[in-house]
Amino acid sequence: GDSVTQMEGPVTLSEEAFLTINCTYTATGYPSLFWYVQYPGEGLQLLLKATKADDKGSNKGFEATYRKETTSFHLEKGSVQVSDSAVYFCALSDVSSYKLIFGSGTRLLVRP
Amino acid sequence: NAGVMQNPRHLVRRRGQEARLRCSPMKGHSHVYWYRQLPEEGLKFMVYLQKENIIDESGMPKERFSAEFPKEGPSILRIQQVVRGDSAAYFCASSPPSENTEAFFGQGTRLTVV
Numbered sequence: 001g002d003s004v005t006q007m008e009g010p011v012t013l014s015e016e017a018f019l020t021i022n023c024t025y026t027a028t029g030y031p032s033l034f035w036y037v038q039y040p041g042e043g044l045q046l047l048l049k050a051t052k053a054d055d056k057g058s059n060k061g062f063e064a065t066y067r068k069e070t071t072s073f074h075l076e077k078g079s080v081q082v083s084d085s086a087v088y089f090c091a092l093s094d095v096s097s098y099k100l101i102f103g104s105g106t107r108l109l110v111r112p
Numbered sequence: 113n114a115g116v117m118q119n120p121r122h123l124v125r126r127r128g129q130e131a132r133l134r135c136s137p138m139k140g141h142s143h144v145y146w147y148r149q150l151p152e153e154g155l156k157f158m159v160y161l162q163k164e165n166i167i168d169e170s171g172m173p174k175e176r177f178s179a180e181f182p183k184e185g186p187s188i189l190r191i192q193q194v195v196r197g198d199s200a201a202y203f204c205a206s207s208p209p210s211e212n213t214e215a216f217f218g219q220g221t222r223l224t225v226v
Binding site: 004036041042043044045046089098099100101102103104105 | 118153215218
């Protein structure tokens, strides 16, 4: 079945460092891809999404490109801030499905 | 417009008791989804409901678990005779009655079975 694999955390960075969180997926069709973020004590929020190959999702300085050839959707940010400390979830959904399939989450800790 | 409201935020139950988790969707949202997150794992789909109807319960354990979304009031996820393995975070999400729209998540209920 469809699945999502993302790098294990925690990822610890200094402020203004470059961030990459890897995400790869397995799907039989052409899924939509998502990054969700969960700040401490809060629910999941949609960070960005891409619905077809080569699309780039972006929000709040974060970016991810839908790479069909490598079945990847890596999350990047050029300069992280302490306020970016959170757990990041990669997810996919089939085009005709309401179900989200999540990766296990990657905790990011940004130190001042 | 308030977000998706889940309560309680934390719930402790002894083995064999019942757990009731509530979810009030965002205003105007008639679709509700429940997900479970076991420790160190991602969220797993459990059930999808519309008002008074269960659309897809393929992720629900066959026994002890049930869900409803009545015409009036919140959606309820009910776990009977809880066991230690039910300890997890349970997240509810809601979306409006349109295709391909974003689902908004609640803060979750953390169930601990002692």
